[in-house]
Amino acid sequence: MAKRASHDKAECPVARTVDIIGDEWSLLILRDAFDGLRRFGEFQKNLGLAKNILATRLRHLVAHGILEHAPASDGSAFHEYVLTDKGRDLFHVLVGLRQWGEHHCFQPGEPHSVLVDAQKGQPVRPLEVHAHDGRRLDATDAVVKKVSEQKPRAKR
Amino acid sequence: MAKRASHDKAECPVARTVDIIGDEWSLLILRDAFDGLRRFGEFQKNLGLAKNILATRLRHLVAHGILEHAPASDGSAFHEYVLTDKGRDLFHVLVGLRQWGEHHCFQPGEPHSVLVDAQKGQPVRPLEVHAHDGRRLDATDAVVKKVSEQKPRAKR
DNA sequence: CCGTATCCATTCCGATACTG
DNA sequence: CAGTATCGGAATGGATACGG
Numbered sequence: 624m625a626k627r628a629s630h631d632k633a634e635c636p637v638a639r640t641v642d643i644i645g646d647e648w649s650l651l652i653l654r655d656a657f658d659g660l661r662r663f664g665e666f667q668k669n670l671g672l673a674k675n676i677l678a679t680r681l682r683h684l685v686a687h688g689i690l691e692h693a694p695a696s697d698g699s700a701f702h703e704y705v706l707t708d709k710g711r712d713l714f715h716v717l718v719g720l721r722q723w724g725e726h727h728c729f730q731p732g733e734p735h736s737v738l739v740d741a742q743k744g745q746p747v748r749p750l751e752v753h754a755h756d757g758r759r760l761d762a763t764d765a766v767v768k769k770v771s772e773q774k775p776r777a778k779r
Numbered sequence: 780m781a782k783r784a785s786h787d788k789a790e791c792p793v794a795r796t797v798d799i800i801g802d803e804w805s806l807l808i809l810r811d812a813f814d815g816l817r818r819f820g821e822f823q824k825n826l827g828l829a830k831n832i833l834a835t836r837l838r839h840l841v842a843h844g845i846l847e848h849a850p851a852s853d854g855s856a857f858h859e860y861v862l863t864d865k866g867r868d869l870f871h872v873l874v875g876l877r878q879w880g881e882h883h884c885f886q887p888g889e890p891h892s893v894l895v896d897a898q899k900g901q902p903v904r905p906l907e908v909h910a911h912d913g914r915r916l917d918a919t920d921a922v923v924k925k926v927s928e929q930k931p932r933a934k935r
Numbered sequence: 936c937c938g939t940a941t942c943c944a945t946t947c948c949g950a951t952a953c954t955g
Numbered sequence: 956c957a958g959t960a961t962c963g964g965a966a967t968g969g970a971t972a973c974g975g
Contacts (some may be wrong), residue, residue: 628803628827628828628948628949630803630807631830634891635810635877635880635891635892636876636877636878636880636881636884636885636891636892637806637807637810637873637876637880638807638810638850638880639879639880639884640876640879640883640884641803641806641807641810641876643872644882645803645806646801646802646803647784647797647801647802648886648968650793650801651786651793651796651797652793654791654793654794654797657918658922658923662936662937663936663937664937667937671784672938672968672969673968673969673970673971674937674970675938675939675940675941675968676969678937678938678939679967690803701936701937702937706918711917711918712879712883713910714908714917715871715875715879715906716872716875716879717793718908718921719871719872719874719875719906720793720797720872721792721793722792722871723792723796723869723872724791724794724795724796724870725792725846727796727865728792728795728796728799729792729795731854734790735791735792736790736791736792736923736924737920737923738921738924739921739922739923739924740910740911740912740914740916740920740921741920741921741922742920743910743911743912744797744924745910745911745917746911747908747910747911747921748909748910748911749975750871750875750908751871751929752870752871752874752904752906753903753904754896754898754901754903755896755899755903755904756825756896756899756901757904760896760903761867761870762813762837762862762870763897764896764898765874765894765895765897766894766897767892767893767902768892768894768895768900769892772812777882784968784969788952792956818956818957819956819957819958820956820957828948828949829948829949829950829951830957830958830959831948831949831950831958831959831961832947832949834957834958834959835947857956
């Protein structure tokens with residue numbers, strides 16, 4: 624009865640995405656994956672979550688093609704979880720979360736980690752949203768066009 | 780015993796952010812808030828979640844300064860929930876989720892809503908991450924610099 | 936070292952009834 | 956319309972023990 628709602632059929636891309644990665648642990652696992660963590664034990668130690676939960680989340684991410692579970696690239700006999708291309712495309716989401724946190728979740732002077740350009744060591748620029756023609760947009764300049772409002776195309 | 784882990788003390792901005800908005804309903808509420816929804820009933824109807832849960836989430840978002848609960852701007856006697864500046868800064872996160880979903884969660888030809896420039900009606904550009912000097916970065920070009928690795932400054 | 940299996944407390948979610 | 960109160964079922968999360 625109290626089955627968790629699912630939005631995997633929604634016409635809204637946000638809903639579908641949130642349905643897949645919209646939970647605390649998955650997002651943190653992804654953060655660590657972008658940080659280069661690969662092994663089960665690394666995730667477990669770094670996140671401090673129970674192994675069964677980690678296993679569930681990893682399975683889920685693998686099932687959705689975000690992580691790949693493959694034999695380790697180095698000689699070791701173990702397997703590792705690495706981001707697929709699809710998973711790497713979540714980069715912007717993680718950067719967005721990070722930048723918002725840097726800006727809004729710390730007291731002035733309170734130390735926090737920073738995302739920097741690997742070459743120069745400089746912090747990355749804040750994300751911006753741009754229109755098709757390059758104009759910068761903020762939240763009030765953008766609207767969601769619903770499917771039903773879209774120009775119907777050839778029947779399919 | 781099975782209390783949910785909290786990351787509000789983490790030094791990682793992603794962890795703190797995820798701690799606040801890293802759950803399904805909060806993210807969907809925010810999506811709707813960016814869509815212009817304001818009233819309790821609008822959220823409830825559009826999301827189809829129980830009122831008590833919605834109330835809890837809204838309270839939480841208000842407590843964290845992401846939404847503001849104020850009397851309606853129009854004449855009506857009711858209150859409404861509107862994004863604060865802090866909340867509006869989550870725009871990039873939502874755009875990131877949306878774009879990923881548009882790209883990865885739909886079959887070719889399957890219809891979905893689209894985020895467009897309000898002026899011209901054109902879809903917005905895909906997000907990009909840029910270095911301080913403007914070079915475009917992907918996930919492998921950026922690294923997280925931990926607090927402990929940062930150059931110590933004057934004692935504080 | 937990498938997971939699976941089990942147990943149990945807690946939390947969450949949905950439905951409904953009820954109040955202002 | 957906008958919530959609060961309550962309830963039961965479900966899923967989650969944490970700990971631990973166990974097998975590959």
